[in-house]
Amino acid sequence: MADWNPALYTRFEDERTRPAADLLARVPLDRPALAIDLGCGPGNSTALIAARYPEAEIVGLDTSPAMLDSARARLPHLRFGLADAATWEPERAPDLIYANAVLQWLPDHPTLLPRLFGHLAPGGVLAVQMPDNLAEPTHRLMREVAASGPWAEAIGDPAVAGRLGRMLEPAGYYDLLAPLAAEVDVWRTAYHHRMADAAAIVSWVSATGLRPFLDPLDADQRAGFRAAYESRIDAAYVPRADGRRLLAFPRVFIVARKGL
The missing domain is CATH 3.40.50.150 (Vaccinia Virus protein VP39)
Structure with missing residues (x-):
């Protein structure tokens, strides 16, 4: 990486x-x-x-x-x-x-x-x-998006990129x-953790767990992956009573x- x-x-x-x-x-x-x-x-x-x-x-x-x-x-x-x-x-x-x-x-x-x-x-x-969050929506959705887009070949096996089984x-x-x-x-x-929105959650994981998925991609693929991933994160982490998202x-x- x-x-x-x-x-x-x-x-x-x-x-x-x-x-x-x-x-x-x-x-x-x-x-x-x-x-x-x-x-x-x-x-x-x-x-x-x-x-x-x-x-x-x-x-x-x-x-x-x-x-x-x-x-x-x-x-x-x-x-x-x-x-x-x-x-x-x-x-x-x-x-x-x-x-x-x-x-x-x-x-x-x-x-x-x-x-x-x-x-x-x-x-x-x-x-x-x-x-210990590989089963959480943040990491499960990384693997799902990785397997389903035009970037799949560049990323390879999502289970390997996602560190499953370690x-x-x-x-x-x-x-x-x-x-x-x-x-x-x-x-x-x-x-x-209280997060402002879905983009904040994506920013959090971009520094850690998302890196093995993004590193093999070119600039256009990264932008497409992040957009698809953020859309899925937005649906998975619904706004709470104060409008924020809770990241378990x-x-x-x-x-x-x-x-x-």
């Missing part, structure tokens, strides 16, 4: 940062020496970690140079680097691996999550938050980590603590 767009991603920064804060609030650590923000994006989640743990060494890692530039501009006193969560190996064992809204992009979770957990120092914590049920993540961990906390919740956004949270 093309590089991420930090300006587009941060257009809904308050809404995106809320689950990051909720995840961090459940981390059972008082004074970690080293905290890794894996998939740090533009640094909004890294700023939360720095505020809670001002004495910790904090490193933000991401695959996107544009996102890392944005994070460095926001937090020039912290260290950021280029790394892929799928292959990353720490230089030394961290006390906290914090992965907010990143692991859903990667396959083979039964291998990935235990591997990340194994990198922790004794007593360390793996904290993960992942969008996520486990919450209980599956518990079963992965419970045999390895001293404590595992798993939960799923749905946020309901389920997310899965995992906090696993390693034994001493």
